[in-house]
Amino acid sequence: MKEIFEFRVYERYYDLLSKPNKALFNGAVYIIKTTRQDPVFEELRKVDEYVSSNLKGIMFSYTTIKRAYSDQELKDSKLFHFWPIKQFGPTGEQCGTEYDDSVACDICGSGGRQxxxxxxxxxxxxxxxxxxxxxxxxxxxxxxxxxxxxxxxxGAIFKPVYFNKIISKFHQLIPTSEKLNITSSTVVGRNVFNAMPEYEKRSSLGDNPRQDYVYYKCPLGHLIGGNLISEPYVDDRVNFKDYDIFESIQYYGVRLNLLRPEPLYFCSPEFREMVIDEKLTGFDFQIARVK
Ligand SMILES: [Zn+2]
Known part of the structure; x- marks a missing residue:
């Protein structure tokens, strides 16, 4: 497995990095692709630390981590993590979908029911x-x-999506299989260099009357934190052969305004093959580990 990290460095901090490097400027940020073994990776870590502690700034926006696997690794994997690449709005809630948040966790806000x-x-x-x-x-x-x-x-059922009172041709995917338990081997963080805080005061994050703090990690274990840095790890209490789609017990993301914490989604090798063979669009995959 080869990991490629893609950093988006803000223009104002770019000159803190040594030159030449392989950065590409896209008009807003400098995009730097690197691996953990590349000295640039270590330099980015040091400059990020300097920017946050000495300049009280944020050096880069989001980082993407892409993983390339050998054919053998893909063939040997019994479980994959998948996710829809495109996110869009308005959300269901903004269009009249009702949620019961009285069943959600009082601390982290996850678990509201549609x-x-x-x-x-x-x-x-x-x-x-x-x-x-x-x-x-x-x-x-x-x-x-x-x-x-x-x-x-x-492992899933499908319910119609409505545009006002009219049934659309789209469907909502609802997993019905046993849920997978994410284990502590899974690394999450604010980004690749920094751990996710358990919570932040809400003042800088918009108005959320539910709580004074926005939680990224729930002390009761519902929310695992922000961005997934490693591949996800699950335990094997569920027989993966019984289903083709799974969701996790735990959530990631945040309950803030219209944002709702989401489970991670997993699938069988057969499901992944179907997506590839039938050229279904909008999916991304990586290997899910069992540990
Ligand atoms: Zn919670």
């Missing part, structure tokens, strides 16, 4: 076979649903 059909806005859903809203609702195409049923895949 209690109405999913309403979304016409013309706003990406033309992909899978996508998700900023509220974490996962939307799939008719083609996806047809193939899932034809191939006798197990």
């Amino acid at each position: 209690i109405s059909p999913l309403f979304l806005a016409k013309g706003k859903i990406p033309q992909k076979d899978i996508s998700r809203t900023f509220g974490g609702e996962v939307i799939v195409s008719e083609k996806f649903v047809r193939l899932f049923k034809e191939k006798k895949m197990r």
Whole structure:
């Protein structure tokens, strides 16, 4: 497995890095692709520390981590983590979908239950076979649903998505299999260099009357923190062969305004093969580890 880290360094801090480097300027940020073994990676860590402690600044926006696997690694994997690449709004809640948040955790706000059909806005859903809203609702195409049923895949049901009172051709994906338990081998963080704080005061984060603090990690174990830095690790209490789609017990993300914590999604090798063979769009995958 080879990991490529893609940093987006803000222009004002770029000159703190030694030159030449392989950065590409996209008009807003300098994009630097690197690996852990590359000296640039260590330099980025040091400059990031300097910027945050001495200049009280933020050196880069989000980082993407891409993993390339050998054919053998892919063949040997019994479980994959998948996610919809495109996120869109308005969310279900903004379009009249009802949630019961009285069942959500008082501390972290995760676990609110959707209690109405999913309403979304016409013309706003990406033309992909899978996508998700900023509220974490996962939307799939008719083609996806047809193939899932034809191939006798197990572990999810599909409910219609409505545009006002009209049924759309889109469906909401709802996993029904046993949920997977994410283990402490999974690394999450604010970014690749910095751990995620357990919570932050809400003042800088918008108005959320639910709580004085926004939680990233729940002391009761519901929320695992912000960005996934490693591949996800799960234990093997569920037999992976019994289903083709899974969601995690734990959530990641944050309950803030319209944002809702989301589970991680997993699938069987057969599901991944279907997506590739049938050219279903909007998916990304990585290997999920068992430990
Ligand atoms: Zn909680």
